[in-house]
Amino acid sequence: MKPTAQLxxxxxxxxxxxxxxxxxxxxxxxxxxxxxxASSRSQQREDLKYVAGLxxxxxxxxxxxxxxxxxxxxxRQITSEARSANPSIRVIPEGSGADVDIAEARGGLIRAIxxxxxxxxxxxxxxxxxxxxxxxxxxxxxxxxxxxSFEQNLKIVMCPNPEMVFLDPxxxxxTGADAEWGFIIKDIANAAYLRQFPxxxxxxxxxxxxxxxxxxxxxxxxxKTVRVAQYWVKQYRMKPLWLVQDxxxxxxxxxxxxxxxxLVLLRKREVQVCxxxxxxxxxxxxxEKIDWPGSRIPIFKTTGEEFYIGSQKAQFGAVRHAIxxxxxxxxxxxxxxxxxxxxxxxxxxxxxxxxxxxxxxxxNANRIAYGYLDYTAEPGSPPPSRxxxxxxxxxAGVAQTRQQAYEDMKRVFGLNDSSMGSAAGDMxxxxxxxxxxxxxxxxxxxxxxxxLTIKAVxxxxxxxxxxxxxxxxxxxxxxxxxxxxxxxxxxxxNSMRYDFTKGQYAVTVTTGPAYASKRQEAYDALxxxxxxxxxxxxxxxxxxxxxxxxPVAKLAAARIRATIPQEVLAATGENDQQDMAPAEQxxxxxxxxxxxxxxxxxxxxEKQELQVKVKISxxxxxxxxxxxxxxxxxxxxxxxxxxxxxxxxxxIKMMQLKLEERKLDMAEKQLHMNATMNIHRVNEDSKPEKPxxxxxxxxxxxxxxxxxxxx
Numbered sequence: 001m002k003p004t005a006q007l008x009x010x011x012x013x014x015x016x017x018x019x020x021x022x023x024x025x026x027x028x029x030x031x032x033x034x035x036x037x038a039s040s041r042s043q044q045r046e047d048l049k050y051v052a053g054l055x056x057x058x059x060x061x062x063x064x065x066x067x068x069x070x071x072x073x074x075x076r077q078i079t080s081e082a083r084s085a086n087p088s089i090r091v092i093p094e095g096s097g098a099d100v101d102i103a104e105a106r107g108g109l110i111r112a113i114x115x116x117x118x119x120x121x122x123x124x125x126x127x128x129x130x131x132x133x134x135x136x137x138x139x140x141x142x143x144x145x146x147x148x149s150f151e152q153n154l155k156i157v158m159c160p161n162p163e164m165v166f167l168d169p170x171x172x173x174x175t176g177a178d179a180e181w182g183f184i185i186k187d188i189a190n191a192a193y194l195r196q197f198p199x200x201x202x203x204x205x206x207x208x209x210x211x212x213x214x215x216x217x218x219x220x221x222x223x224k225t226v227r228v229a230q231y232w233v234k235q236y237r238m239k240p241l242w243l244v245q246d247x248x249x250x251x252x253x254x255x256x257x258x259x260x261x262x263l264v265l266l267r268k269r270e271v272q273v274c275x276x277x278x279x280x281x282x283x284x285x286x287x288e289k290i291d292w293p294g295s296r297i298p299i300f301k302t303t304g305e306e307f308y309i310g311s312q313k314a315q316f317g318a319v320r321h322a323i324x325x326x327x328x329x330x331x332x333x334x335x336x337x338x339x340x341x342x343x344x345x346x347x348x349x350x351x352x353x354x355x356x357x358x359x360x361x362x363x364n365a366n367r368i369a370y371g372y373l374d375y376t377a378e379p380g381s382p383p384p385s386r387x388x389x390x391x392x393x394x395x396a397g398v399a400q401t402r403q404q405a406y407e408d409m410k411r412v413f414g415l416n417d418s419s420m421g422s423a424a425g426d427m428x429x430x431x432x433x434x435x436x437x438x439x440x441x442x443x444x445x446x447x448x449x450x451x452l453t454i455k456a457v458x459x460x461x462x463x464x465x466x467x468x469x470x471x472x473x474x475x476x477x478x479x480x481x482x483x484x485x486x487x488x489x490x491x492x493x494n495s496m497r498y499d500f501t502k503g504q505y506a507v508t509v510t511t512g513p514a515y516a517s518k519r520q521e522a523y524d525a526l527x528x529x530x531x532x533x534x535x536x537x538x539x540x541x542x543x544x545x546x547x548x549x550x551p552v553a554k555l556a557a558a559r560i561r562a563t564i565p566q567e568v569l570a571a572t573g574e575n576d577q578q579d580m581a582p583a584e585q586x587x588x589x590x591x592x593x594x595x596x597x598x599x600x601x602x603x604x605x606e607k608q609e610l611q612v613k614v615k616i617s618x619x620x621x622x623x624x625x626x627x628x629x630x631x632x633x634x635x636x637x638x639x640x641x642x643x644x645x646x647x648x649x650x651x652i653k654m655m656q657l658k659l660e661e662r663k664l665d666m667a668e669k670q671l672h673m674n675a676t677m678n679i680h681r682v683n684e685d686s687k688p689e690k691p692x693x694x695x696x697x698x699x700x701x702x703x704x705x706x707x708x709x710x711x
Contacts, residue, residue, distance in 0.1 A: 019286040022279055026231045027217050029168075029181055036169035040315055044133035044162075047319045050326060051075065051132050066334040070406070071319055071326060074413045078131045078318060078443045079124060085511040087123070087451055088480070089114070089458035095504025103505055105487060105498050108477025109469070110461050115478060117156035126302040127450045129162055131443075134304040134316040137165045138453070139184065140460055141298065142468055152468050154461055159184075167299060174449060175456040176301035184230040184299065193226040193282075201285050202226065220283035228287070231279045232297040236272055243267040293467040294460055302453040304446060318413055318443065325408040332402030339398065343390050350375065350384035414443050451509050458507040466501045523547035539568055 017025075049055070053069045091107040093100055114120070122138050129136030137159035142152045159165060164186060168179035176182070188196075194203050206226075220227045242255045244263040252266065259265055276297060278290030292298065304317035347366040355362055356376035362384075365373055375384055469475065472491045478484055489498040526544045530537045537544075542561035545553055 022231075022286055023281055023284060025233075026183075026229065026279065026281055027220075027283060029231075030166060030183055030229065031217075033166035033169055033183065037166060040134070040313075041163055043316070043320070044135070047133045047317060047323070050323050051319055055326065055330060065330075066337055067330045068333050069326075070329065070409055071322060074322065074409065074415060075128065075131055075318070077413070077415055078446055079128050083124070085447065087454050087509055087511050089454065089461075090508050090510055091458075091462055091505050092508060093503070094506040097503035098505055099503060102498055102500070102503060105477055105489070106462060106465060106500065106505060108479055108485070109465065109475060110458060111478040111480075112476050112484075113154050113461060114156065116153070118158075119156050122156055122158040123450060123454060125158055125160075126453060127446060129317075130302040130304040130449060131318045131446045133162065133319070134306070135162050136302040137162055137167075138300050138302075138457070139298055140294075140300070140457065140464070151471060151473060154464055154468055156457060165299060165301075167297075167301060174301070174303045174306070174452050176299060177296050177456060179297055179299070181231070181233040182297050182299045183232075185227055186229075187225045187227050189225055193228070197228075197282075197287055200282070200287055202282055217283045226282055228280060228282055231281055232292075232299065233277055233279070234297065235275050235277055237275065238270050239273050241269055241271045294464055296460060298460065300453050300456050300460075303449050318446065322409050322412040325405045325412060329402060329405035329409065332398050332405060335398045336395065336402065339390055339395055347386055348384050349387055351378060351381055353378050354381065354384060451511070455507060455509045458509065462505055462507050469500045539564060 051069075051071050053067060055067050055069070089107065089110050091103045091110065093103045126136040126138055139157040139159060140154060141157050142154055145151050145153055164184060166183040166185070167176050168181050171177075171179035190206055194206060197203055202221075239256055240258075242257075242259050243252065243266045244255055244259045245252045245266055247262075247264055274295065276292040276294055278288075278292055280287045280290075304315065305320075306313065306315045308314070348362065350362060354375040354377070356374075358374060361370065362373065362375075373384070377383070469489060472488070474486050474488055476484060476486055487498055489500050491498075523544060526540055526547065529540065530544065542557045542564065545557040545560055547553075548556075
């Protein structure tokens with residue numbers, strides 16, 4: 001794992017980093033990257049010089065120094081692969097909350113972003129630089145849709161010069177996704193800097209003429225320019241993560257905040273969170289701070305050839321190893337020209353006596369094509385003879401060297417004559433196609449590296465969509481057929497049909513012919529079927545017409561389709577109402593009306609039956625309610641009667657208690673009377689009371705009174 005101590009959001013003192021800390025860190029990282037890229041960038045510049053025609057001569061003493069630049073045609077063979085393959089970003093549902101329609105809408109939005117950004121040219125430029133020098137870059141940025149709006153759109157930005165990017169030299173992934181930091185530098189004129197950043201400290205010094213007092217780092221400022229660097233860096237922090245469970249639904253989910261007591265805590269751990277920050281700076285001060293919502297630095301690299309030699313990374317394009325054959329070819333061309341130039345201009349050897357009266361004619365014979373040259377014969381002298389200043393064997397050897405250099409260059413690029421558009425006349429079309437395919441395979445790794453970049457761009461755009469397209473708004477999408485459509489996203493009015501803030505989606509990149517090419521391919525295939533089976537024309541003629549790129553093709557296809565028997569269309573499930581003739585349409589409409597009427601009658605009967613059932617249910621419910629009321633009343637009365645009986649029983653018991661109490665009183669009085677009578681017997685002088693008088697004084701309840709109480 002790469003060291004991240006210097007990327008921590010806090011300084012070595014444990015306090016949050018200040019702007020000064022960030023500037024010092026940026027300057028140090030830039031110096032490290034500049035040194036790491038010095039050797040490879042120097043070699044890449046030489047490669048690009050050869051592509052541009054600034055080629056060194058094979059021989060320092062070459063008086064001609066002719067150059068026939070063959071590198072550009074070979075590069076065009078590689079870059080044309082991207083045009084014919086038509087790479088396309090596709091979004092597919094993945095994970096919870098994903099929806100197929102939303103995935104297609106996301107893909108349409110990404111295509112709209114690509115179209116608005118002219119992404120095809122950006123991808124072409126990236127592939128060209130990767131094949132020419134070994135590396136290329138593009139960026140993702142955002143912009144407000146208008147001056148009076150807060151809504152933003154994403155865009156893809158071209159990198160016109162790979163040397164303006166310094167990505168973390170320790171990155172290992174082909175697209176630079178694992179880079180911990182990176183720079184996008186731009187040297188701008190002082191006047192432009194003052195206009196863009198009027199409130200910066202450097203602007204105050206520039207206005208006062210004292211900018212040099214800042215002690216700017218080397219190459220960050222001159223007397224005419226200021227370097228502004230977009231410094232992107234990943235910062236890390238730790239945060240807790242809780243796994244909880246809802247006790248009611250038993251659903252498990254994660255939270256980044258402490259759960260409440262209503263949830264059951266299952267597990268807890270600390271996770272490392274990566275945050276991407278952007279700091280535009282000028283070498284002495286931070287000009288702005290950007291919180292980027294993406295998961296990676298928004299710099300996307302396209303790599304050519306890349307591998308390690310020990311600990312040293314080798315990185316180059318297709319041109320690097322074609323330089324020597326190109327120099328050899330240039331030498332052969334210059335040598336051929338030199339041999340022709342050194343050839344003598346006097347083309348004939350003749351004596352002065354042989355000139356006769358034709359001296360002027362013979363003097364111009366090397367420039368004018370005369371019909372004949374006459375001379376005066378001289379005894380003992382041979383006739384005039386043509387002189388050749390060229391050594392035929394040497395000239396043939398140089399020509400062979402030139403041809404060999406051309407063949408070597410083709411082999412270095414992995415191309416052949418068929419790939420270059422020239423093939424032997426006796427080769428079949430299949431053989432030519434195989435040779436072209438073989439040549440494409442030898443350079444396909446450059447295009448494959450571009451596909452990695454396009455996929456990385458698509459993944460990042462897909463990840464950024466929920467952050468930049470999170471409001472209720474209208475957006476433009478582009479369908480795979482290149483048709484445009486306006487849709488409302490995150491809108492409650494359409495029941496949040498396109499809610500871009502939810503769901504997990506993945507990205508794939510597909511290659512193949514463009515939509516127009518697919519139509520042409522379908523047209524050729526259907527035409528081939530009609531040629532092989534002429535009788536099939538009456539059944540597939542509408543399909544052939546629909547693939548023709550013409551305003552009237554749709555009308556022609558509709559007319560042809562109207563002549564196809566309905567049983568043929570029915571066999572493939574294509575017999576809809578539009579394919580029928582008016583009479584057939586009327587007959588089908590009548591049949592559909594009859595069926596609809598029957599269905600309506602059935603619905604009426606079902607409605608009546610349902611109403612009866614509802615009435616019966618209502619009556620039953622009313623009866624049940626009445627029955628319940630009566631049962632309740634009976635129970636209530638029973639309870640009242642039981643309460644009265646209990647009251648009477650209590651009264652009876654009370655009367656019985658009173659009766660017992662009276663009996664006790666009467667017994668007590670009886671005892672008292674007996675005692676009194678005994679006393680009278682003892683005292684003869686006293687007159688005893690009569691028993692009836694004693695009983696008269698005792699109030700004893702009668703049985704009649706007791707019975708009356710019971711009633």
